[in-house]
Amino acid sequence: MSVKVNPDKCTSCETCVSTCPFGAIEMRDGRAFITENCTVCGACVEACEFKAIERTGEEAVAAATDLSAYKGVWVFAEQHKGAVSSVALELLGEGRKLADKRRTKLSAVFIGHGIKDKAKDLIAHGADIVYVADDPALRDFNDDSYSAVLTSLATLHKPEIILAGATAVGRSFIPKVAAKLYTGLTADCTALDIDPASGNLLQTRPAFGGNIMATIVAPNHRPQMATVRHKVMKKAAPDTSRKGDIVDVKFTTAVDMRTRVINTVEEVGETVNISEADIIVAGGRGMGSAKNFQLIEELAKVLGGAVGATRGAVDEGWVPYSHQVGQTGKTVCPKLYIAAGISGAIQHLAGMQSSDVIIAINKDPHAPIFSVATYGIVGDVMEVLPIMIKKFKEMRG
Amino acid sequence: MNIIVCIKQVPDTSEVKINRETNTLIRDGVPSIINPYDMYAIEEALQLREKHGGKVTAVTMGPPQAAEALKEAVAMGVDDVVLFSDRAFAGADTWATSYVLSRGIKKMGEFDIVIAGKQAIDGDTAQVGPETAEMLGVPFVAYVRKIEKVDIGAMTVERMMDEGFDIVETKLPVFITVVKEINQPRLPSLKGKMKAKSLKVATLTAKDIGAEENFCGLKGSPTKVVRIFPPAPRGQREMLSGTVDQQVDLVAKKLKEQTLI
Numbered sequence: 001m002s003v004k005v006n007p008d009k010c011t012s013c014e015t016c017v018s019t020c021p022f023g024a025i026e027m028r029d030g031r032a033f034i035t036e037n038c039t040v041c042g043a044c045v046e047a048c049e050f051k052a053i054e055r056t057g058e059e060a061v062a063a064a065t066d067l068s069a070y071k072g073v074w075v076f077a078e079q080h081k082g083a084v085s086s087v088a089l090e091l092l093g094e095g096r097k098l099a100d101k102r103r104t105k106l107s108a109v110f111i112g113h114g115i116k117d118k119a120k121d122l123i124a125h126g127a128d129i130v131y132v133a134d135d136p137a138l139r140d141f142n143d144d145s146y147s148a149v150l151t152s153l154a155t156l157h158k159p160e161i162i163l164a165g166a167t168a169v170g171r172s173f174i175p176k177v178a179a180k181l182y183t184g185l186t187a188d189c190t191a192l193d194i195d196p197a198s199g200n201l202l203q204t205r206p207a208f209g210g211n212i213m214a215t216i217v218a219p220n221h222r223p224q225m226a227t228v229r230h231k232v233m234k235k236a237a238p239d240t241s242r243k244g245d246i247v248d249v250k251f252t253t254a255v256d257m258r259t260r261v262i263n264t265v266e267e268v269g270e271t272v273n274i275s276e277a278d279i280i281v282a283g284g285r286g287m288g289s290a291k292n293f294q295l296i297e298e299l300a301k302v303l304g305g306a307v308g309a310t311r312g313a314v315d316e317g318w319v320p321y322s323h324q325v326g327q328t329g330k331t332v333c334p335k336l337y338i339a340a341g342i343s344g345a346i347q348h349l350a351g352m353q354s355s356d357v358i359i360a361i362n363k364d365p366h367a368p369i370f371s372v373a374t375y376g377i378v379g380d381v382m383e384v385l386p387i388m389i390k391k392f393k394e395m396r397g
Numbered sequence: 398m399n400i401i402v403c404i405k406q407v408p409d410t411s412e413v414k415i416n417r418e419t420n421t422l423i424r425d426g427v428p429s430i431i432n433p434y435d436m437y438a439i440e441e442a443l444q445l446r447e448k449h450g451g452k453v454t455a456v457t458m459g460p461p462q463a464a465e466a467l468k469e470a471v472a473m474g475v476d477d478v479v480l481f482s483d484r485a486f487a488g489a490d491t492w493a494t495s496y497v498l499s500r501g502i503k504k505m506g507e508f509d510i511v512i513a514g515k516q517a518i519d520g521d522t523a524q525v526g527p528e529t530a531e532m533l534g535v536p537f538v539a540y541v542r543k544i545e546k547v548d549i550g551a552m553t554v555e556r557m558m559d560e561g562f563d564i565v566e567t568k569l570p571v572f573i574t575v576v577k578e579i580n581q582p583r584l585p586s587l588k589g590k591m592k593a594k595s596l597k598v599a600t601l602t603a604k605d606i607g608a609e610e611n612f613c614g615l616k617g618s619p620t621k622v623v624r625i626f627p628p629a630p631r632g633q634r635e636m637l638s639g640t641v642d643q644q645v646d647l648v649a650k651k652l653k654e655q656t657l658i
């Protein structure tokens with residue numbers, strides 16, 4: 001895509017010059033001139049009263065991308081109120097491996113306000129370069145400004161891979177960047193690898209409601225972009241002796257931010273509901289082992305429901321993170337929630353207490369889970385669950 | 398108010414099975430439905446029309462049989478539908494889908510709001526919304542769970558985030574995607590069903606919407622699927638048996654009373 005000035009319509013008013021967030025417009029021969037700093041953001045198109053500036057087709061981009069011009073692995077280092085999100089550190093761990101395989105550098109793109117001193121943490125976690133866009137106007141997440149910064153940096157430096165967390169923020173604005181760059185984006189990946197022959201990023205993700213896994217590549221487009229789930233990649237242990245470059249990125253605040261966050265309400269999940277399941281059977285550490293945890297799956301199957309878990313169970317490796325319910329997992333409100341071997345830590349309750357009916361099974365009569373349970377069963381899960389499975393199965397015919 | 402709803406016809410993934418020998422999806426006999434998230438998009442558009450007046454148009458890109466999904470939308474109450482259908486559109490990834498949708502929507506003229514579902518349950522990418530918004534050159538708000546108010550040229554919505562929600566003000570025209578929390582979709586009306594029955598669905602091809610074939614379908618798609626395989630199996634499920642426990646009986650009775658089982 002490109003932005004063009006129609007010299008016959010341009011009145012030399014210079015409005016576009018001051019509007020351009022990237023300082024990419026100059027006056028030459030008394031007419032606006034788009035320099036190579038242009039990111040095709042389109043701010044000038046809207047600003048021009050005389051309709052002298054046009055953003056034209058994707059034709060230009062299609063003209064065969066020179067793949068070898070793209071180098072380096074990038075990670076969008078998401079942060080909230082200055083705290084780097086754990087998925088960003090996980091991606092630096094994974095990005096480091098990918099960069100080493102490609103014998104190239106790992107860079108982090110760090111956008112926000114008052115975050116500059118955290119850039120060295122990203123280096124400690126594996127980055128060679130950190131691009132820091134630190135500006136008051138970037139404090140709140142904004143689709144327009146965040147995508148403008150990442151798009152302009154990617155246009156300038158041409159990375160071969162860009163990774164971001166499959167978070168609310170990442171999944172909102174990263175597709176806009178991919179759309180602008182005319183490149184492939186794979187959502188919600190759970191595994192990444194490099195095909196050594198082609199240098200293609202092998203991106204694996206679940207599809208069809210998790211029924212199948214698909215491996216996806218973008219053979220003829222760069223950068224190769226992916227959003228990646230929490231917890232599937234491993235953080236590297238921080239090494240504060242690592243050296244890297246911190247590069248300041250100027251943000252000139254004039255990106256047309258067409259949306260504005262008036263207020264942010266942090267909910268320790270009472271109503272947030274991501275899961276579509278009407279029945280959830282969840283297990284905690286009280287299930288005792290990976291094998292025992294299969295009872296949870298079996299009961300869920302009998303009921304036609306989904307499997308949930310506490311962080312305890314996820315940490316043990318019994319069930320993938322995607323099943324975690326709670327403050328740092330999914331917030332659910334099914335019609336029926338069966339909690340087995342779950343103590344009922346506040347962080348877990350936060351994720352499930354808005355369920356219609358809650359059945360809790362725990363051998364400890366004082367377990368806090370009972371405080372939210374519609375029906376509490378004091379007993380051993382290994383005794384109770386098999387009976388439930390049998391009975392419910394009979395009832396369902 | 399001119400409202401456009403993007404809907405997708407999808408296989409009911411809750412019924413999709415995988416053939417473990419060929420590693421392909423068994424789609425035979427799996428019903429096609431309107432992507433569940435898109436039902437919320439339709440409902441929200443209808444509610445906006447009821448409050449503010451105007452017109453609701455449902456659009457989809459898909460094969461000729463996707464017209465069925467559009468007819469269902471008419472049965473629910475949308476005023477008009479457009480099908481973007483062309484052999485050249487087949488095999489589109491999210492970029493190429495968004496390209497066609499944006500070209501098609503532009504072709505249809507001015508609009509105030511485009512509403513899509515948060516994600517489609519077959520691909521689960523949640524990318525077509527933001528990519529289409531970008532290509533349309535309009536602002537974008539994801540995961541809308543409530544439209545608080547609509548003013549002239551602006552609108553205020555609640556956007557679900559990982560840790561809660563944001564109250565976001567956006568300029569119009571805007572592209573939003575909606576989540577389950579936003580409403581309860583209505584059932585089709587008798588009148589709507591009658592209308593749908595006799596409806597001839599308008600179909601636009603690549604040429605009609607001025608889409609370049611190089612950017613459409615498989616050809617225009619940056620991404621390619623190279624491998625499909627089943628997720629790691631969870632292992633054998635054991636069927637254990639035990640003595641009858643009174644508490645379980647009681648719970649079973651309660652759940653039955655509440656029609657939970």
Ligand SMILES: Cc1cc2nc3c(=O)[nH]c(=O)nc-3n(C[C@H](O)[C@H](O)[C@H](O)COP(=O)(O)OP(=O)(O)OC[C@H]3O[C@@H](n4cnc5c(N)ncnc54)[C@H](O)[C@@H]3O)c2cc1C
Nearest residue numbers: 284285286310311312326327328329341343345348363381
């Ligand atoms: C910032 C932060 C965020 C967090 N986010 C989450 C989150 O999103 N989700 C989450 O779940 N946790 C979260 N946690 C962790 C949370 O604090 C608890 O540690 C966790 O929920 C405990 O999981 P659990 O109930 O499986 O394990 P435990 O607390 O160990 O409980 C096991 C329970 O099983 C019972 N039990 C043991 N054996 C049996 C048996 N044979 N039969 C019956 N009952 C038995 C025990 O009596 C006990 O009550 C978070 C913590 C922090 C600090």
Ligand SMILES: Nc1ncnc2c1ncn2[C@@H]1O[C@H](COP(=O)(O)O)[C@@H](O)[C@H]1O
Nearest residue numbers: 403457458513514516517522523524525
């Ligand atoms: N082929 C299509 N035609 C119309 N709308 C679509 C199409 N594909 C996706 N969408 C819309 O984009 C949303 C997100 O889809 P996806 O990015 O595939 O998860 C869906 O809920 C639809 O509203």
